[in-house]
Each structure stands twice: as structure tokens, then as C-alpha cells.
Amino acid sequence: MKAVDPEHSNRFAAQVAEKLGADESIVISAVANERMASFANSSVAVTKNVNETSQMVYIAKGGRRIIGSSSNPQRESLERFITLLYKSMLTLPKDPGYVPLPSKSRTFAGRPRYDRKLESAETLIADSVDEAIRAAESAGASRAAGSLETGVTTHYIATSSGTVGRDTSSKVLLNVRAFTEKDASGHGLSCSANVSGFRPAKAGARAGRDSKRMRDARQLKDDASTYQVLMSPAVASNLLSLVGGFASAFSIEAGTSYLVGKLGKKVASEGLELTDMGTGEGCLEGRTFDDEGQPTQSTKVIERGVLASYLHNLSTAKRFRTRSTGNAGLIEPAPWNLEVGAGDSGYEEMVKEMKRGLVLTSNWYTRFKNYRTGEFSTVPRDGTYLVENGEVKAPIKGIRVGDSLERMFSSIRLMSKEREWVQWWEVDTPTLCPWVLVDGVTVTKAYGQRPQVEG
Amino acid sequence: MRLLEEYKDLAEYCVKESRRLGAEYAEARIHGGTGTGFLLKNGEPQPSMIDDSFGIGARVIVGGAMGFSATNLLSKDAVKELTAKTMKMAKSSARLVKEPIGMGESKPAKRKVRVVEKEKIEGGDPTWLKSLLLDIDKRVVGLQKEGRGVKIPNRMMVASTGAEEKYVVTSDGAQVESRIPRFHFFGIFTAIKGAGAAQRMIQQGETGGLEIVERIRLRELVEDEARTLMEVLGEAEKAPTGIMDVVLSPELSGIAAHESVGHPQEADRILGREGAQAGESYLSRDSLGMKVGSEDANVSDDPTLANSNGFSPVDDEGVVSQKRRLIVNGKISELLQNRATSSLLGVKNNGSSRSAGFDREPIIRMSNTFVEPGDYATTEDLIKEVKDGIYLKSFTEWNIDDKRLNQRYIGLEAYRIRKGETTSLVRAPVLEITTPALWGSVRGRSKRLEFEAASCGKGDPMQGIPVWTGGPDTLLSGVRIVGGT
Numbered sequence: 007m008k009a010v011d012p013e014h015s016n017r018f019a020a021q022v023a024e025k026l027g028a029d030e031s032i033v034i035s036a037v038a039n040e041r042m043a044s045f046a047n048s049s050v051a052v053t054k055n056v057n058e059t060s061q062m063v064y065i066a067k068g069g070r071r072i073i074g075s076s077s078n079p080q081r082e083s084l085e086r087f088i089t090l091l092y093k094s095m096l097t098l099p100k101d102p103g104y105v106p107l108p109s110k111s112r113t114f115a116g117r118p119r120y121d122r123k124l125e126s127a128e129t130l131i132a133d134s135v136d137e138a139i140r141a142a143e144s145a146g147a148s149r150a151a152g153s154l155e156t157g158v159t160t161h162y163i164a165t166s167s168g169t170v171g172r173d174t175s176s177k178v179l180l181n182v183r184a185f186t187e188k189d190a191s192g193h194g195l196s197c198s199a200n201v202s203g204f205r206p207a208k209a210g211a212r213a214g215r216d217s218k219r220m221r222d223a224r225q226l227k228d229d230a231s232t233y234q235v236l237m238s239p240a241v242a243s244n245l246l247s248l249v250g251g252f253a254s255a256f257s258i259e260a261g262t263s264y265l266v267g268k269l270g271k272k273v274a275s276e277g278l279e280l281t282d283m284g285t286g287e288g289c290l291e292g293r294t295f296d297d298e299g300q301p302t303q304s305t306k307v308i309e310r311g312v313l314a315s316y317l318h319n320l321s322t323a324k325r326f327r328t329r330s331t332g333n334a335g336l337i338e339p340a341p342w343n344l345e346v347g348a349g350d351s352g353y354e355e356m357v358k359e360m361k362r363g364l365v366l367t368s369n370w371y372t373r374f375k376n377y378r379t380g381e382f383s384t385v386p387r388d389g390t391y392l393v394e395n396g397e398v399k400a401p402i403k404g405i406r407v408g409d410s411l412e413r414m415f416s417s418i419r420l421m422s423k424e425r426e427w428v429q430w431w432e433v434d435t436p437t438l439c440p441w442v443l444v445d446g447v448t449v450t451k452a453y454g455q456r457p458q459v460e461g
Numbered sequence: 462m463r464l465l466e467e468y469k470d471l472a473e474y475c476v477k478e479s480r481r482l483g484a485e486y487a488e489a490r491i492h493g494g495t496g497t498g499f500l501l502k503n504g505e506p507q508p509s510m511i512d513d514s515f516g517i518g519a520r521v522i523v524g525g526a527m528g529f530s531a532t533n534l535l536s537k538d539a540v541k542e543l544t545a546k547t548m549k550m551a552k553s554s555a556r557l558v559k560e561p562i563g564m565g566e567s568k569p570a571k572r573k574v575r576v577v578e579k580e581k582i583e584g585g586d587p588t589w590l591k592s593l594l595l596d597i598d599k600r601v602v603g604l605q606k607e608g609r610g611v612k613i614p615n616r617m618m619v620a621s622t623g624a625e626e627k628y629v630v631t632s633d634g635a636q637v638e639s640r641i642p643r644f645h646f647f648g649i650f651t652a653i654k655g656a657g658a659a660q661r662m663i664q665q666g667e668t669g670g671l672e673i674v675e676r677i678r679l680r681e682l683v684e685d686e687a688r689t690l691m692e693v694l695g696e697a698e699k700a701p702t703g704i705m706d707v708v709l710s711p712e713l714s715g716i717a718a719h720e721s722v723g724h725p726q727e728a729d730r731i732l733g734r735e736g737a738q739a740g741e742s743y744l745s746r747d748s749l750g751m752k753v754g755s756e757d758a759n760v761s762d763d764p765t766l767a768n769s770n771g772f773s774p775v776d777d778e779g780v781v782s783q784k785r786r787l788i789v790n791g792k793i794s795e796l797l798q799n800r801a802t803s804s805l806l807g808v809k810n811n812g813s814s815r816s817a818g819f820d821r822e823p824i825i826r827m828s829n830t831f832v833e834p835g836d837y838a839t840t841e842d843l844i845k846e847v848k849d850g851i852y853l854k855s856f857t858e859w860n861i862d863d864k865r866l867n868q869r870y871i872g873l874e875a876y877r878i879r880k881g882e883t884t885s886l887v888r889a890p891v892l893e894i895t896t897p898a899l900w901g902s903v904r905g906r907s908k909r910l911e912f913e914a915a916s917c918g919k920g921d922p923m924q925g926i927p928v929w930t931g932g933p934d935t936l937l938s939g940v941r942i943v944g945g946t
Contacts, residue, residue, distance in 0.1 A: 454894050
């Protein structure tokens with residue numbers, strides 16, 4: 007059994023589809039090389055290495071279409087798989103969403119700049135984990151947990167209209183959490199497309215400092231109240247990356263977005279700019295081509311607080327009478343990388359602006375009461391601080407933030423000049439994001455007494 | 462099982478090669494399967510999706526360090542290279558291992574796991590799935606005639622069929638082969654009336670063949686839920702605020718059992734291994750026997766339940782899985798364990814290790830987590846105990862902090878209870894409560910035991926894994942409800 011080169015594999019798959027009688031085909035192969043080290047209690051728990059080649063195959067005939075994904079790159083398996091796809095497609099009715107692929111062929115040469123150092127990164131991983139743990143402990147943590155991941159992925163495309171190309175991206179992500187006591191923790195991230203922008207010690211130190219500051223955290227007095235909330239790039243990007251997803255035309259059609267019917271309308275404060283980028287300086291993911299072989303681009307989703315565009319593939323663009331924004335997803339258009347426009351404030355200045363507020367450095371478990379209205383809640387964790395009259399007064403624990411995305415982002419007071427790339431467990435779409443200060447956010451705490459925790 | 466048969470020798474070769482290179486423990490898993498999915502959006506079919514995936518995942522322990530590697534290049538040369546790389550990575554990380562990992566003594570299983578399919582899952586092709594979803598959509602659309610101004614314009618449904626196949630071998634002699642067929646349904650329905658909107662997510666899933674659809678009466682179930690959603694939007698009144706008795710339905714009992722009992726009782730979380738992602742636990746390694754609930758609080762996790770979404774009678778470390786009594790009469794009774802945690806804590810391994818695919822390491826997972834049924838014959842009998850309170854029948858938003866102590870559930874279908882009877886629908890009552898307060902307030906349970914399907918997320922990279930959450934109706938005495946608008 008012999009594995010085939012991805013470009014040959016794409017051509018082979020396209021030939022099989024054509025031979026079977028398909029009118030159109032798109033084959034995208036992805037070759038991913040990912041490495042990771044997970045650590046807990048300042049000790050490496052596991053190292054991981056995953057080499058995976060997968061194919062996304064789209065075929066269409068007479069207005070019928072089907073999508074397949076396979077991780078069996080061997081020729082025999084691929085041929086068997088495409089034959090199954092073709093036969094299954096013929097049993098389906100014509101698809102009302104079908105749009106022919108543009109006849110114009112394109113060649114995507116790929117980006118010259120990805121970091122080859124991340125192709126073989128064992129030493130980098132081990133040294134960086136060590137550096138992050140030491141920095142966290144030096145800053146006051148008694149132990150650190152986290153994961154460090156490096157990835158280099160190349161996508162290859164071939165379509166029946168003659169489009170071919172390849173594109174490689176690289177990234178290194180560190181997520182570190184430091185602990186002093188059971189309830190005292192801090193969080194740090196360093197996310198970069200290359201080694202030169204990677205700062206493991208800075209992330210470790212930030213987590214360590216917050217874990218120390220969170221000792222003796224207390225609960226808020228009120229069960230529910232409104233506060234000004236200063237969100238770190240990690241917290242703001244969790245929510246704003248969701249806004250990017252809600253801008254997908256698929257979500258609009260499915261009614262699972264609060265942005266339904268709001269194109270051209272004000273959905274946020276004037277200072278908010280949200281842009282999707284297929285590729286660009288510092289982008290952690292994305293490609294030069296989308297799943298339909300269309301070039302990706304930079305799309306303003308929110309411009310000066312106004313909803314400027316949904317994200318489209320060819321099919322949704324036709325129904326919305328507009329042009330594809332290069333965000334296919336054959337079924338569901340999706341953002342590639344999001345950029346939130348910078349403000350003009352510094353962190354200290356933003357804290358001084360707060361009369362009664364909370365600084366949130368990390369959050370998790372954001373869930374929606376209703377996607378159509380954008381009502382949600384999320385649970386702050388790690389460094390969380392009460393601010394009164396411009397001064398940080400006390401570390402706070404045991405709170406929940408609940409609001410609607412539109413209300414929240416229509417109440418932005420300030421945003422920072424400084425921005426950070428964020429991608430981790432709680433942020434799927436890489437997002438370049440500033441600190442964001444918003445007014446009038448509802449904060450609640452749970453009913454019931456805390457138990458005596460043993461150990 | 463043709464592909465699995467073809468690659469079995471590669472898994473065995475991988476384990477032998479790892480041992481030859483010095484691994485103290487080695488494990489290899491051929492893991493994959495095929496699946497078909499169909500998505501219907503507002504009555505319009507989307508392109509059908511077919512997945513086909515197979516690969517090998519291998520894990521070794523060397524010098525107290527653990528290495529995991531995976532590839533879908535299934536040749537002897539590729540596996541040899543993979544094995545060497547796994548060993549090299551594990552050895553090179555040893556300098557950063559301060560807590561050496563051991564796999565201890567667990568009884569290795571030799572078993573073939575099969576699930577009965579009355580109608581083969583392969584029959585669930587795109588045409589079959591399309592017909593099923595169009596049928597359901599027609600029923601939901603038909604409800605709008607009687608909707609008194611409430612419409613359900615947005616209806617997104619995904620149905621999928623598939624079979625997961627695995628072959629697990631370990632250096633201490635486990636050989637476990639399994640084929641788990643599944644049917645899964647997910648839908649989001651949005652009801653609109655004027656400027657108001659209400660939304661219901663429905664998830665159903667079981668192991669077995671296509672007979673599942675009839676067994677769970679999927680068409681009727683979704684139609685009923687859609688009808689209720691319209692009633693909620695059209696009729697629900699403002700919910701009260703205050704301390705009151707609350708009856709949780711099986712759906713609510715199940716999510717609470719999963720989030721605030723199952724997760725904090727995962728031993729790897731307690732030992733800190735999930736600290737940076739899914740978090741740790743409010744419990745410690747010394748919490749066995751700790752009182753966290755009333756005498757009526759009894760919660761279990763059982764991977765052996767027939768037809769269950771979380772069916773896993775042997776785990777991915779080749780160890781037989783057993784029912785776990787997580788909370789018995791209000792006390793922490795047992796944790797979810799794998800080879801490493803049971804070895805470290807000196808307790809019996811109850812076989813809780815699962816992985817979502819060949820490219821994911823096995824970690825401790827729940828299977829089917831539920832509140833044990835009680836003595837009340839019916840839901841109504843339990844509701845009769847409440848003078849003034851709320852019956853939470855379904856929920857929308859939910860979340861919990863990462864130590865699993867501070868949780869919130871917002872009711873969707875919820876009723877006011879007065880003098881032992883449900884009266885009006887109420888809008889979005891919020892139960893936001895700590896774990897000991899919730900389980901400490903349990904005063905009664907009904908006999909009916911029902912389950913919901915869910916996908917549980919954990920690990921890094923993230924692994925979503927099929928589970929059931931369930932329970933009976935559960936009476937909570939004197940908890941805080943916050944009424945919405």
C-alpha cells in the first residue's frame with residue numbers, strides 16, 4: 007500500500023470523478039503536521055504528534071451535489087470512496103442551492119511566508135514549556151498547567167474548472183494556567199504564526215501574576231447587578247469571534263443569528279470594526295482560496311458599528327444577490343481570521359475610566375439562551391478584579407456575566423491600542439483583539455453556600 | 462469490518478515495536494468508521510455529506526513519560542516511523558516530567574463488542590435521511606396553521622448514521638474489537654411572533670440500527686417539541702422570583718448530573734490534568750465519602766446501558782467498563798478512573814477511558830450519566846408535593862464554572878406549580894445555584910427514567926464524544942428561582 011503525493015491525489019480524485027460522469031468536482035487535500043505538549047502540576051503529562059492527510063471532495067452532476075471527507079489517502083480507498091459518493095449523489099434530487107462553479111480557472115501560488123521552524127519543533131516545544139512554567143512559578147504560582155501546540159498545514163486544491171493551488175500556514179499556540187490555591191488562578195496566552203512572535207515567558211508570567219493576585223478572592227455582595235466590564239483580548243475575542251460566526255449567511259438563513267435583517271443597520275458602538283481576513287500579516291489560519299476555489303479576501307463585517315456584510319459562499323451569495331466573499335464552506339460560510347480594530351486607549355487609562363466595574367482576564371463556557379436574540383451568559387475565571395473609582399480594589403470569584411451581544415457591543419466605552427492574537431479552547435477562529443471596556447453589563451452569582459473544600 | 466480486519470496486524474506490530482524500543486507500556490488503536498449526514502434548512506435540502514476515516518493512534522510510557530502519536534498512513538513503514546517518533550518524543554520530554562506516569566495493574570480484556578441492529582445502519586443513506594427530515598419538516602410546518610400567529614420560519618435539522626470501528630491492543634494483553642453503529646439527530650427550531658423569538662435545540666441519539674428512529678418516535682417527538690415551542694412563545698407568563706420548590710424533569714436532572722456530578726468526579730480533572738482547558742474540580746483526591754447532597758441524591762454513570770448513546774462496555778485502554786455509583790445517598794462514592802489515575806490513587810480502574818478518533822488520546826470520559834430513579838410513581842405524584850413552585854421541563858442556556866461549583870440552567874418549557882398542580886407556562890425562569898446547594902436540596906425522585914443525547918467536550922485538542930444524560934423527575938426543596946422579563 008502506497009500513499010500518494012497530495013497534488014497527485016487531487017488530480018487522481020478529479021479524474022475518477024470525471025470518469026464516473028461528474029459535471030464538476032473540487033478536491034482539497036490537507037496535510038497537517040501537529041505537535042503538542044500538555045502539562046499539569048508543572049509536569050509534562052503527554053507529548054503528541056499527529057500527521058494526517060485528509061481530502062474534501064465535492065462532486066456535482068445535473069444540479070445534484072454531494073460532499074465527502076476522507077482520511078484514507080491511499081488511491082484504492084480514494085477511488086472506492088468517490089465511487090460511493092457519486093452513486094449516492096445520483097439518488098438525490100436536484101439541489102435548489104446548486105450554483106455552477108465559475109468557469110474561470112485560477113492558480114494559487116500560496117504564501118511564501120510560513121515559519122519552517124515550526125515543521126520540526128520538538129526542542130522549541132520542550133524549551134518553551136519549561137520557560138512558561140518557570141515564568142509562572144517565578145511570578146508567584148505554585149504550579150502551572152497548559153498546552154503548547156505547533157502546527158504546519160498545507161492545503162492543495164484542484165477543481166474541474168482547472169483551478170489549482172496550494173497554501174501553507176503555520177502557528178504556535180501556548181495556553182497556560184497558573185495556580186496558587188484551589189480558587190486562585192491566572193491565565194496567559196501566546197499565539198503566533200511564527201517563532202519570532204512567540205512569547206512563552208510573557209504568557210507564563212501573566213498567568214503567575216494573576217494566580218498570586220487572586221489569593222483571598224471574595225464574592226460580590228449582590229446576587230445580581232450591573233457593572234462596567236473591562237474585557238481582556240482573550241475574553242473580548244471569545245465574544246467577538248462568535249459575532250463573526252453569526253455573520254455567516256448560513257446562520258442568517260437558519261435563523262441562528264441575532265444579525266438577521268440587520269445588514270446596513272447599527273449593531274454596535276461606532277468604534278467597533280470587525281474584519282474577516284483570508285490571509286494577512288500574523289494570521290494564524292486561513293488560506294488564499296476557499297472551499298469553492300474562490301480567492302479569499304478581507305471583508306468588513308462591522309464598519310463604524312454598522313453591519314456591513316455577511317460572509318458568503320457562491321450559493322448563499324446568489325440567494326442574497328451579492329458576490330461571494332470567499333468564505334466557503336460549501337454548506338456553511340465561515341470566518342477565517344478576525345481582526346477587531348484598535349482603539350486609542352491604554353490599559354491603565356481604561357481602568358481609571360471605570361467607576362464601578364470588573365476586569366475580566368479569562369472566561370469559558372459561553373452559551374446562548376437564544377441565538378436569534380443573541381442573549382447569552384459566560385463564566386469568568388482566573389484573574390477577575392473589582393474596580394471602584396478607577397482603582398483595582400479586590401480579586402473576585404464566583405460570578406457569571408449575562409447579556410445580549412448587541413446590547414453589549416453597542417455600549418463600548420473604550421478600546422485599547424494594544425491588541426493580541428487569540429486562539430485557544432474558547433476561541434476557535436483566530437482573532438486579533440484589543441481590551442474592550444463596556445458599560446452596563448449584568449453580573450450574577452449563584453445561590454447557595456460554598457462547601458468546605460478538603461485537601 | 463473489512464478495513465479494520467485489514468489493519469489489525471499494524472496495531473499489533475506497533476505495540477511489539479514500541480516494546481522492542483523500550484516502552485514500559487504500549488497501546489495501539491485502529492480507529493475509524495464511515496458516516497452519512499444530511500442537513501435540511503427551512504425545508505431545503507443541503508448537499509449530503511459522507512465521511513470515511515481510518516487511522517492509527519499509539520501511546521507509550523517510557524521512563525514515566527507519556528507519548529501519543531497518530532497517522533492515517535496505514536502501512537508498516539509508516540507505523541514503524543510513527544512508533545520511533547512516539548518513543549523519541551516521550552523520551553525527550555522525560556526531563557520535564559516531575560510526576561512520572563504509570564499505568565498500574567488493570568485486567569486487560571479480550572473481547573469483541575457488537576451492537577444489535579435490526580435494520581442495518583448502512584441503509585441510512587442520503588435518500589433515507591432526506592426522506593426522514595422532509596417528513597419531520599412537513600409535520601412542523603403543518604403546526605403553523607393552528608399557531609395563533611406564531612410561526613416557525615427557521616428549521617435546521619441534521620440527521621446522521623454511521624458506524625464507529627475500533628481495534629485496541631495493549632502490551633499487557635488486551636485485544637478489543639468493536640463496531641458501534643449510531644443514529645443521531647440535531648435540530649434548532651426558531652419560533653417567531655411579532656418581535657418575540659423562542660428557540661429549541663433538540664438532540665437525540667442511540668446506538669443500534671435504523672430502528673432507533675421508530676424506537677424513540679423521533680417524528681412525533683420533534684413535532685411535540687415544536688408545538689410546545691409555539692405555546693411557550695405565545696402563552697408563557699412572567700416567571701416568579703424567590704425561594705421555592707422546583708421539580709426538574711429528566712432533561713434537567715440529566716444535565717445537572719452531567720455537569721455538576723460527572724465532570725467534577727473525573728479523576729484526571731481532580732488530579733489537575735485538564736487544568737488549562739476544561740478546568741479542575743471542587744473536589745480533591747481525598748473527597749471520597751464527602752457529603753455533597755441529601756440522602757435522596759443518587760447519581761450514577763453506566764456505560765453498559767443497551768442502546769445508549771454513550772455505550773462503551775470496554776474502554777480504549779482495553780479495560781472492561783463498569784457502572785459507577787458517583788454519589789450514593791448524598792456522599793461521593795466513586796470517581797471516573799483510567800489506568801493512570803486508578804494506579805496513582807490506588808483504587809480499582811472502572812474503565813472510563815475513551816477517545817473520539819484515531820488522532821485523539823484516550824482520556825477519562827463520562828458515558829451515560831443520570832440521577833437514579835426514586836419512589837414516586839409518576840411526575841404528577843412528585844408535583845403534588847409542591848404548594849408553590851416551578852416545574853422545569855426543558856432548558857435553553859446552561860453553563861457551569863470550571864470547578865463545577867456554580868451552574869445555571871434557564872427553563873424553556875416551564876410551568877408554575879400551585880397547590881400540587883401545574884398551571885400556566887412561565888417564561889425563562891433561571892436556576893443559578895451551587896453544586897452542594899442543588900444536590901443538598903433533593904427531596905424526592907420519580908420512577909420514570911429517561912435520557913437525552915449529548916456531545917460532551919473535553920481534552921486538547923477538543924474531543925466531542927457521544928453521551929446520554931438522564932434521570933427521573935427530581936424535586937428540589939427551597940431553591941432560588943429568578944424570573945425573567
